[in-house]
Amino acid sequence: MNENCLIEVIKNITKSRYIGDDCAYLPDLGITVTQDSLVEGVHFNLDWTTPYELGVKAIRVNISDILASGAEPAYALVSLSMPSKFNDNFVEEFYKGLNDGGSNLGGLPSVEIVGGDLTGGDRVFISICMLGKVNGRNISSRSNAKSGYKIVVCGKHGSSAAGLKLLEKGQKAPEKLIQAHISPHLFPEFALSVSKNITEPYAMMDTSDGLGDALFKIARASNVTLNIDFDKIPYDEEIKCFKDWEQLVLFGGEDYGLVAALPESYIPDDAVIIGEVCPKERVPLIIKKSDKIVKYSSVEEFTFNHFS
Amino acid sequence: MNENCLIEVIKNITKSRYIGDDCAYLPDLGITVTQDSLVEGVHFNLDWTTPYELGVKAIRVNISDILASGAEPAYALVSLSMPSKFNDNFVEEFYKGLNDGGSNLGGLPSVEIVGGDLTGGDRVFISICMLGKVNGRNISSRSNAKSGYKIVVCGKHGSSAAGLKLLEKGQKAPEKLIQAHISPHLFPEFALSVSKNITEPYAMMDTSDGLGDALFKIARASNVTLNIDFDKIPYDEEIKCFKDWEQLVLFGGEDYGLVAALPESYIPDDAVIIGEVCPKERVPLIIKKSDKIVKYSSVEEFTFNHFS
Numbered sequence: 001m002n003e004n005c006l007i008e009v010i011k012n013i014t015k016s017r018y019i020g021d022d023c024a025y026l027p028d029l030g031i032t033v034t035q036d037s038l039v040e041g042v043h044f045n046l047d048w049t050t051p052y053e054l055g056v057k058a059i060r061v062n063i064s065d066i067l068a069s070g071a072e073p074a075y076a077l078v079s080l081s082m083p084s085k086f087n088d089n090f091v092e093e094f095y096k097g098l099n100d101g102g103s104n105l106g107g108l109p110s111v112e113i114v115g116g117d118l119t120g121g122d123r124v125f126i127s128i129c130m131l132g133k134v135n136g137r138n139i140s141s142r143s144n145a146k147s148g149y150k151i152v153v154c155g156k157h158g159s160s161a162a163g164l165k166l167l168e169k170g171q172k173a174p175e176k177l178i179q180a181h182i183s184p185h186l187f188p189e190f191a192l193s194v195s196k197n198i199t200e201p202y203a204m205m206d207t208s209d210g211l212g213d214a215l216f217k218i219a220r221a222s223n224v225t226l227n228i229d230f231d232k233i234p235y236d237e238e239i240k241c242f243k244d245w246e247q248l249v250l251f252g253g254e255d256y257g258l259v260a261a262l263p264e265s266y267i268p269d270d271a272v273i274i275g276e277v278c279p280k281e282r283v284p285l286i287i288k289k290s291d292k293i294v295k296y297s298s299v300e301e302f303t304f305n306h307f308s
Numbered sequence: 309m310n311e312n313c314l315i316e317v318i319k320n321i322t323k324s325r326y327i328g329d330d331c332a333y334l335p336d337l338g339i340t341v342t343q344d345s346l347v348e349g350v351h352f353n354l355d356w357t358t359p360y361e362l363g364v365k366a367i368r369v370n371i372s373d374i375l376a377s378g379a380e381p382a383y384a385l386v387s388l389s390m391p392s393k394f395n396d397n398f399v400e401e402f403y404k405g406l407n408d409g410g411s412n413l414g415g416l417p418s419v420e421i422v423g424g425d426l427t428g429g430d431r432v433f434i435s436i437c438m439l440g441k442v443n444g445r446n447i448s449s450r451s452n453a454k455s456g457y458k459i460v461v462c463g464k465h466g467s468s469a470a471g472l473k474l475l476e477k478g479q480k481a482p483e484k485l486i487q488a489h490i491s492p493h494l495f496p497e498f499a500l501s502v503s504k505n506i507t508e509p510y511a512m513m514d515t516s517d518g519l520g521d522a523l524f525k526i527a528r529a530s531n532v533t534l535n536i537d538f539d540k541i542p543y544d545e546e547i548k549c550f551k552d553w554e555q556l557v558l559f560g561g562e563d564y565g566l567v568a569a570l571p572e573s574y575i576p577d578d579a580v581i582i583g584e585v586c587p588k589e590r591v592p593l594i595i596k597k598s599d600k601i602v603k604y605s606s607v608e609e610f611t612f613n614h615f616s
Contacts, residue, residue: 013400016421019421024423026439033439035423039427079343088314099322114334115327117344119347123431
């Protein structure tokens with residue numbers, strides 16, 4: 001059973017009208033809210049990540065989802081479970097990372113940590129819940145892409161997954177790719193310039209599970225087909241040292257870039273147009289590279305599955 | 309370094325004005341919010357807890373904190389990490405437990421599960437964030453106890469810790485104590501009758517870390533001394549099969565009863581008065597049992613510490 005099937009089980013039991021996007025939009029409270037976990041040995045390795053870097057990344061993972069929703073990241077609750085042998089230095093460095101990772105958000109106030117808990121455990125486990133304020137902005141949904149919209153992205157794609165591969169092989173260069181994995185960039189200006197100005201429904205997601213996965217989810221939820229031009233997707237040139245670099249650009253996770261489906265008139269200045277939304281065809285995602293066209297009826301074989 | 313010291317480290321780094329109570333009160337959003345984790349091997353054991361029971365308990369742990377804040381439990385986000393060998397039946401039963409555990413809240417609507425995430429991991433790890441609506445109620449704080457207030461409780465104390473001891477010894481009776489551990493009761497009517505009517509500042513906490521721990525925290529935060537009459541504290545008679553039953557009543561955790569410091573005129577009908585708030589003496593907590601008086605300058609040696 002894979003993650004997507006398990007989420008269907010959960011939807012059926014909870015009958016929740018909120019589950020579907022990475023953030024839940026709660027109009028009665030004027031917020032969007034998300035929760036993401038990082039598990040030692042699954043999402044990070046303390047051999048190559050310092051507690052400070054872990055804190056930075058843990059909070060950015062959640063800020064990224066709030067930004068993609070169109071809201072303004074505001075409050076965080078942090079659950080930290082760790083072995084009792086860890087000392088207060090771990091906690092101190094981790095929290096300094098959370099603080100710094102939640103600052104400098106394109107003119108927005110820093111994220112405030114308002115609660116959470118500390119527990120013992122064999123492994124480090126982090127779960128952060130984040131609340132974003134709507135503040136009159138237009139909230140996105142992956143089901144809002146419409147035929148005729150453009151597909152735009154920000155950030156470089158595949159670098160984080162490439163950096164992880166280097167770390168796993170014990171390599172320390174190219175440094176740029178490693179840093180993309182350890183300390184991902186956020187794109188608050190992009191997100192907020194979209195959600196502040198747009199008056200029409202739109203889709204926006206972060207690329208935490210890979211660009212291809214986000215594109216596929218938008219296409220499926222919106223009942224459309226996305227036509228993408230691979231050669232337009234921004235990536236770091238250094239990634240070409242990998243044989244499978246094209247797969248990394250398309251399906252590598254943890255970049256925390258943004259991808260959006262927008263009417264052309266609302267595209268931010270710094271966005272890169274990589275394709276367009278078309279009426280539904282037989283497959284949800286079509287990617288053209290030079291003269292080769294690949295049609296994806298599923299992307300599961302290329303994406304990370306916790307329960308394969 | 310113990311938990312309380314680590315929390316001081318966190319307060320110093322985050323400079324958060326919200327950390328101090330089990331729930332953070334966010335007036336701008338009209339909510340209180342809390343997050344609590346349950347770690348396999350630390351908080352529960354799958355040998356004696358079914359996935360359904362785990363779901364019930366996991367959500368009640370958080371509802372209990374929201375009730376103690378005085379707010380109405382409304383929304384939950386659930387992070388579940390589990391080994392990939394677990395099947396969809398585990399997820400299904402766990403979520404059924406969450407649903408049922410979040411229902412029948414003294415006339416309030418059921419808690420809605422609006423998000424969360426699913427990840428792999430060696431062990432089951434659960435972290436739930438819960439949002440409670442203020443809805444015009446008066447929100448509690450552990451620093452609000454004032455000299456002259458009465459200390460009141462609801463629920464039976466020590467039963468859950470006694471039940472855990474039985475389970476650890478492989479015993480199956482008394483069933484009442486075991487059930488108190490597996491499937492704790494909540495007290496929404498008590499909590500909501502307080503927060504709906506009271507116009508003065510008051511303190512209310514759940515007894516998740518033990519009654520004595522909650523009393524001590526209220527006394528310290530409010531800068532007062534609490535005088536408690538042990539013989540007034542409600543407990544199940546079955547607990548007397550334990551030699552150290554008095555310690556279990558005072559310091560046993562996970563009962564999820566409530567303890568409050570209230571002006572006399574606001575005490576709910578079903579509350580039991582166990583003591584009163586007095587001007588600060590040398591020690592924060594004084595407990596009288598028959599003709600014996602114990603003065604507590606600390607309760608650390610009696611309470612659970614994740615990082616001892």
